[in-house]
Amino acid sequence: MGQNSDRRARILLINPNSNEATTTMMVAIARSAAADGFDVVGATATRAPTMIVSADALEVAALEVEEIARLRGGECDGVIVSAFGDPGLTGIKAAMKLTAVGIGESAMLEAAGTGRRFGVATTTPLLKANIDALPDTLGLRASYTGTRFADGDPQQLMRDSAQLRAALAGAVEACIVRDRAEAVIIGGGPLGEAARELQPMFAAPIIAPIPSAVRRIIRLVAA
Template sequence: MTRLLLVNPNTNTRTAAVMAAIAQRAAPSGVTVEGATVATGAPLLDDPAKLAEGALAVQALLAATDLSPFAGVIVAAFGDPGLAESRAAAPVPLTGIAEAAMAEAAAAGRFVIVTTTGLLKPAIDARVAQYGHAPRHAGTFLTEGAAAALMADPARLEAALEATARHALAETRADAIIIGGGPLAAVAEALRPRFPVPIIEPVPAAVRLAVRRAASR
């Protein structure tokens, strides 16, 4: 049995449970996904300061965890907080959900990112460049309204993400759409059958990449 550890970089345990369940559904037979939530930080990483807190919390959790039973670790926030900093010391491969989603989207062609966290747009676009996908990035599109308010109303969140994704697709004619956010995993799953291009779900994408990395060790 192959075990993966999914680390939730915010303090919302419900979000962690949702992401772990989606990851488990995406995992192939013989792979189990276990969730862990950081002990400190914010319940929603919606600005650069909170993202930085999340990075420190991820590093602390991984440093305090015996990773030897696991074949890989998934960092499940779209800014990939703490991923680069933790890789050098980790005994197993680490995979970020933004890293994995962007790789899958770029493989499909030109892609857009749709997200709720407008204050993180510079950080997200920096990740695109860092991972080498800037030539295929057709833009990052933001929902209207505060991220926390949208997250508190699932129906409104789903409607806002769908409307923004449709606008992004009409404007860019992109080949793929990333729904950018770990806590948005359930909405990404719901939107997938409604669009004529692939909806890239970051959590399942990370599972697929983590499994490949585990198999190549």
């Protein structure tokens, strides 16, 4: 680190998906949301799938996320776990003296922060139970309207940004119209660019989880 970077707080963003391109995209989003005086560096898992779409993959990723945090956490002021199921976050908080947040918990806390009812729009139906469990953990069950899933195979959608955006827009609309959600979270780290593109398409707030996590980790580090 150079002289100037020594004066900057460093945030480690861990991508539990084993995809370097996704890490690059997520770090860019995080840096654009970070305040002056904060830098974001990325780390990528190597043992998980390129996109986590099942509970088993989430569990495998959790172990590696904790390993990465142990290996690299000492060089950073805070850690972001950048997959919506927050794999490994509980272990990091329990076992390590690290300030850490997950994009799932951060997005839900922000979405419900003014007493709003909120839903989740995402692409991974096999993670429904994991997503549904998170509001209970955070004490937000009364505010949670449920999760709607984009039509289409998650992997295929990720290969076509226009198709992904259209499919997610349909899920967002279902959250708002059918479930009466007052804010909708785009549930997934790899969906970061789509979340940004969807925000101007709806009057209701669309919550992008990576910026939510950046705002939260900065508050915690600054405190």
